Amino acid sequence: MTTKRNTEAYPYASGGWGSLKAVTRILTQEHVALKDGRVLAKQNKPDGFMCVSCSWAKPAEPHLFEFCESGAKATAWDTTSKRVTPDFFELHTVAQLSTWHDHDLEAAGRLTAPLRYDPATDRYVKVSWQDAFDEIGRELNSMRPESVVFYTSGRASLETSYMYQLFARMYGTNNLPDSSNMCHESTSVGLKKAIGAGVGTITLDDFEKTDLMFFFGQNVGTNSPRMLHQLQDARKRGVPIITFNPLREPGLIRFANPQSPRQMLTPNDTLISTQYHQVKNGGDSAAILGICKAVIAADDLAREQGRERIIDVPFIEQHTQGYDAFARYARDAAWSDIETVSGLPRDALEAAASEYMKANAVMIHYGMGLTQHRLGVQNVRMLCNLLFLRGNIGKPGAGPSPVRGHSNVQGQRTVGVTEKPELAPLDKLASQFSFEPPRETGMNTVEAFEAMIAGKVSAVFNLGGNLVRSVPDRARIEPAWRKLRLTVTVATKLNRSQLVHGEIAYILPCLSRIEIDRQASGEQAVSMEDSTGCMHGSRGMVEPAGEEVRSEPFIVAGMAKATLGERSSVDWDAWKDDYSIVREEIARTYPEIFHDFNARMWTPGGFLRPLPARERKWQTESGKAEFMVPETLGEDPDMPEREPGALRLMTLRSDSQFNTTIYHHDDRFRGVKGNRMTLLMNASDMAAHGLAEGDIVTLQTIADDGVDRRVTGFSVKTYEIPPGCIAGYYPECNPLLPLWHCAKESKVPGAKSIPVRIVETGRQRETA
Incomplete structure (x- = not known):
């Protein structure tokens, strides 16, 4: 018997005691020993680590506590004492884990060893790092480079991102989609x-x-x-x-x-x-x-x-x-x-x-x-x-x-992670590293999944993130993903992208930015760019989650060395041992932005990338700032005409969520407790559809492409939202978003305006 969820409105200001209570709850939930606040005290500080969640600017003169509720949750999530060891997979098959909620998968804890999927037992089993690199290299060398996708989450550092894009281009592809394709x-x-x-x-x-x-x-x-x-x-x-x-x-x-x-x-x-x-x-x-x-x-x-x-x-x-x-x-x-x-x-x-x-x-x-x-x-x-x-x-x-959202999503583009060859300094890379980069335009995220559905993708690399869960049209994409020959996920935690896997699948556990990164030349630091174009250094503060967890530069270098062999002029071993060498190469590639990189990376407040528009110098086709005449004011020029009773759905995040990472099922700001399958709806629309608070509905996308997209089990909640509009949580609503329903020119999925209809309703019974 179901119960009506508590959906009381949040009557308070943001921040305040509600924020402190939420931080205390997650620190307790994750059994985090933060050494009397030493770790949080260093978050977003010039001599500490940069937050692993949002990319908002870091001031030169920070507050006593330069972290927010969301940042504290992200830190607790990464520094949890919970562990997912190889023994964990002896107890759980992939089929069993596939029934778990996304929150529960990540809440299981930090991954501690490299793993390979075993189809005979439907389990992930431990492998050595070198064996993993060797097989990945063999598989890549048997594939056409244009059939391989190198996806990047926004959490990768500047150093890792630069190495990753260089690896992909030396391999022979510009297929470098990233989380920018999904948002900005x-x-x-x-x-x-x-x-x-x-x-x-x-x-x-x-x-x-x-x-x-x-x-x-x-x-x-x-x-x-x-x-x-x-x-x-x-x-x-x-x-x-x-x-x-x-x-x-x-x-x-x-x-x-x-x-x-x-x-x-x-x-x-x-x-x-x-x-x-x-x-x-x-x-x-x-x-x-x-x-x-x-x-x-x-x-x-x-x-x-x-x-x-x-x-x-x-x-x-x-x-x-x-x-x-x-x-x-x-x-x-x-x-x-x-x-x-x-x-x-x-x-x-x-x-x-x-x-x-x-x-x-x-x-x-x-x-x-x-x-x-x-x-x-x-x-x-x-x-x-x-x-x-x-x-x-x-x-x-x-x-x-x-x-911007992710903590270095802007920075990874700055150092070359892009599917657009015209935005990468290919001639410079060619002379710097003695190879001929591919010149063909690569695939962005939407194009990569279109190609995957068409059977034209052989392998996908996930450098961070949870790509399977974050994409639109999941009912069409997941079956195509399972047909891939190779999937590789570099991650700190278990997530859906590792359970919806290819024929050969690897999970490669990486250090969090908050953890101490010890390499042959000593403890390493990394860097990233914030939303305002400032570059910051970041130094880990806590012990790694396990002895076999490796840094992202180590993992990228290992895959590159095993794949490229003598084709590469890069000393990948030296790069993984000393990240200052990588920064020197970044400075050679982008001297205007990164000159004296190693010396400037600890500048309080970061060092600012030059931007001609700040000085009213316009690097446009006309040499001037360009007004534009809008194409149309309509909500969506390419979807079917609105029908009576149609609604326009926007997806949103909760206060206990960062992208696909869900810290808790509650959303205190919107008065939702324990139920992410909630639709926020105007009272007049509820009345027009004959709905009462807590009723259960099914949504179906309004589209004429012959695909039936629907999600069942939404509980409706009265909310102050414009008539004709509704809101539901991401990624739960993603199956309703057609892959082709994306922004013209940029191909960002159109998740904030999806035409839908209510096709089924039912009463939710209350307990006595």
Whole structure:
């Protein structure tokens, strides 16, 4: 007999005692001995280790505790005392483990030895490192390089990422998809076209100089909570913050600083958003256009009346191209269309525009709520249009601020992990290492899985992450994955990607960044890039999880040496023994960014990568910043027309989750306890479908491709979300997302706007 879950609303500010309680719970849950706080005290510090979760900036003068609730959970998860030894697999077959929940798989503990799948017993069994490398090398050398995929999670260091991409290219492929393909590739494509660089332009210093901040589709309270310190300081200076998000998220409403005795011991907290606009799923371009339309209308009136212009005419004339076409589009756009698609009234958008027109320096923060759409690249370009109108780029306190997820997802692209050969310094690598790199465009993540379904992929390497669980269209992809000849996963913990395996499958356990990395030349350090383009060193603090656990550079070097043999000019043994040698080579490949790398990697606050757009130098086709005219304001131009009762689903993370890693089944901010199979739904939509709180429903994707995509067992919960929109958790909702339903140009899966229908309902009984 089922029971109705507790789904009480969370009435408090983010942070505060709720955050401290959550941290205490996970430290106890993982049996973590953190040596009187020494480890957490070093997290995100210039002489410590960089957090293994989010990539938010690390200040030169850190707070006493420079970690957040999410970061503490990630540290506890990695430094758990629980272990998954080879004996564990003697007790559990892969078939048995496949029935476990994702949380329970990772909660089993840290992997301690290299393992190979044994089909005779349906178990993973221990192997030696060298035997693993040798067989992997033999298999790779029997395959066509274009049939092999080298996937990278954002947790790999700069050193590992550089080695990995070099290994793949020396092997003969540019198939280097990564987690950027799943989230911020729309940023990389959109910003590149608009300003000539695929990364944001702001730094932490800009927070002290800004007059206004926008948030679009980024939940700072769970995705990058340390950023709340900068937001709190800005609000104390009277800086307005305007938020556009379908859900009202506590972290974007109020914040109680756990490091402030006053806020912890009194009812005081900080109001974060001064305006909060609940845009419809898929309505972002329309909302941004509404703000732009109001600004251009105000400028037209000022010009007619001979008053000071509203737009920055000198900036637009000197630094941009395409303003007139965009302005015509904005003037011609009907407010009724903007209101319908955005779900917001005209006066709300004009209120946001009014604040924008008063501010001299404006930054716009955004996340996957903007990028994971069919029109994700357009969304990013529209943000740039808004910034260009008043010259809000290339000056202090202003610019685009894409908030990245994984801790080095931006950095791995900086050192060459990309499927796009034009973004990698192939000529430089060729001369530096005496080989001819492949010049063909490789496969991104979506393309790799399209090829896998078509039977054109032989092997997949997972350098971190849980790729099988994170991808769309799981019902089509998992059977194709099982047909692969070889799957190799480099990981700290057990996850679904190791259970859905190829004919030959290896699990290679790696060190966490938090652990001491001892090599032949001594203890090693690694480095990574944060969201603001600053490079940081990171030094492990705790003992490794086991004697046979190896570092990521060691593993990449071992595979490369066994595969490439005499074909490679690299001394892979020297590289794995001394990472400073790898950094010297990175500096040779990218001298403008990484000159004097070893000397600068411990710079407090990191050293900043040069970015011409910060100086109003535009590396675009025209040599100027590029306005763009949107293709359409529609939510999704390529899906079937909406049908009566159709809903638009967005996927989201909980406060007890980092990507596919689930620390706990609760989501305290949204009032969900013990049930991740929950749909957040507007009360009017529930009434229209005849649903009551806690009823069980089945969702089916609305698509005309002949594939029946449905997920059963969702419990509905009344929530403040725009009518016609619903929200459910990732990765549970991934089977509803068609693989082809991805952003134009960037191919980021369109997880934030999936048309669905309710096809089955049922009452959930309550216990007496």
